[in-house]
Amino acid sequence: MIPYGKHLVDEDDIDAVVDVLRNQFLTQGQVVPQFEQALCEYTKAKHCVAVNSATSGLHVACLAADVGQGDLVWTVPNSFVASANCALYCGASVDFVDINPTTRNIDIDSLERKLIHAQRRNRLPKALIVVHFSGLSCDMQRIRELTQKHAIIVIEDAAHGLGGSYQQTKIGSCVYSDLTVLSFHPVKSITSAEGGAVLTNHKAMFERLLLFAKHGVTKDVAQYQGDSHGPWYYQQLALGYNYRLSDLHAALGLSQLKKLDAFIQRRAEIAKKYDLALADLPLKLPSVEPHSHSAWHLYMVELTEHSRQEIYQQLHAKGVGVNVHYIPIHLQPYYQQLGFKQGDFPASEYFYQHALTLPLFASMTDKEQNKVIDTLIEVLK
Numbered sequence: 371m372i373p374y375g376k377h378l379v380d381e382d383d384i385d386a387v388v389d390v391l392r393n394q395f396l397t398q399g400q401v402v403p404q405f406e407q408a409l410c411e412y413t414k415a416k417h418c419v420a421v422n423s424a425t426s427g428l429h430v431a432c433l434a435a436d437v438g439q440g441d442l443v444w445t446v447p448n449s450f451v452a453s454a455n456c457a458l459y460c461g462a463s464v465d466f467v468d469i470n471p472t473t474r475n476i477d478i479d480s481l482e483r484k485l486i487h488a489q490r491r492n493r494l495p496k497a498l499i500v501v502h503f504s505g506l507s508c509d510m511q512r513i514r515e516l517t518q519k520h521a522i523i524v525i526e527d528a529a530h531g532l533g534g535s536y537q538q539t540k541i542g543s544c545v546y547s548d549l550t551v552l553s554f555h556p557v558k559s560i561t562s563a564e565g566g567a568v569l570t571n572h573k574a575m576f577e578r579l580l581l582f583a584k585h586g587v588t589k590d591v592a593q594y595q596g597d598s599h600g601p602w603y604y605q606q607l608a609l610g611y612n613y614r615l616s617d618l619h620a621a622l623g624l625s626q627l628k629k630l631d632a633f634i635q636r637r638a639e640i641a642k643k644y645d646l647a648l649a650d651l652p653l654k655l656p657s658v659e660p661h662s663h664s665a666w667h668l669y670m671v672e673l674t675e676h677s678r679q680e681i682y683q684q685l686h687a688k689g690v691g692v693n694v695h696y697i698p699i700h701l702q703p704y705y706q707q708l709g710f711k712q713g714d715f716p717a718s719e720y721f722y723q724h725a726l727t728l729p730l731f732a733s734m735t736d737k738e739q740n741k742v743i744d745t746l747i748e749v750l751k
């Protein structure tokens with residue numbers, strides 16, 4: 371079966387991990403700060419905190435944004451559940467803004483309307499979490515313009531986005547946001563097995579990220595309440611978590627980061643070939659936005675004439691492991707219990723009914739891609 375996504379780990383990556391095992395601290399050593407530094411250099415963000423998953427990263431990003439009980443956080447239904455769960459972890463409530471049917475990212479007009487309505491009802495969100503679905507950046511400048519006047523904190527869930535760019539900057543630069551969260555799960559742009567990172571340009575938010583990702587404990591004398599008891603001393607200032615990335619994982623991530631641009635280039639090449647080969651089929655292909663270069667995490671098509679269920683099954687029977695992204699978050703039983711219902715976000719629901727994710731990963735061979743294309747042509751005939 372050709373999978374929809376897969377990591378590409380080579381001998382350099384293995385050597386980097388083995389070097390940590392043989393010669394370095396397994397955790398809280400020097401490799402994590404090196405990885406953080408390299409992520410700052412790549413994205414041009416000022417600060418970075420590596421964490422053990424993007425899910426942890428989204429949680430501490432919300433905490434850094436001071437999201438808590440009684441607050442409201444908005445995100446999109448067309449994402450993985452982690453994009454919404456992070457607000458609930460903090461005791462806040464979640465609401466959604468529907469997607470644009472072309473970009474499949476947050477719909478800017480819906481956002482604008484919802485903000486006007488929320489302002490009237492005096493129920494504006496504390497934070498907005500936008501998702502760069504499939505690796506294509508949201509229109510961050512517009513999002514910043516709309517949210518800035520209400521002092522809404524903007525968090526980018528860039529789990530799909532590392533290696534992509536918006537205007538002239540890499541996703542993660544935080545030029546138009548407060549915080550950006552990355553994932554290094556094996557299907558994403560680069561992997562550390564499990565892992566993630568949070569980027570920001572705000573010094574104060576960076577300090578809060580560090581605090582919440584590390585037990586709420588600090589050894590920074592400047593932050594102490596009262597005097598230090600001596601060199602062994604530390605203080606717990608908040609209820610934090612252990613969301614540290616280990617040096618083993620960081621070594622893999624750091625080694626992978628060196629190959630990120632090559633991975634993205636290969637992904638873009640595969641996407642281009644799909645664009646050309648599938649142009650005449652009854653499919654809606656991914657959109658191209660003038661402001662962005664996609665990281666091509668996913669290559670999504672929408673079936674315009676066929677049943678998704680049938681095509682999915684036929685492709686799987688022939689060894690093509692297509693997938694579906696995403697079951698709208700508000701349709702999950704857990705979110706239905708919170709009061710959301712079918713029909714609330716029609717564009718996300720429509721997309722879910724018709725969407726199919728084709729295999730796309732940096733190590734995909736031409737032969738594998740040709741098989742995907744030929745099989746798709748065959749089943750859509």
Ligand SMILES: *Cc1c(COP(=O)(O)O)cnc(C)c1O
Nearest residue numbers: 423424425450452529553554555
């Ligand atoms: C993968 C993913 C996450 C979660 O990432 P983990 O590192 O597995 O916690 C969050 N949001 C989106 C959009 C994702 O695709």
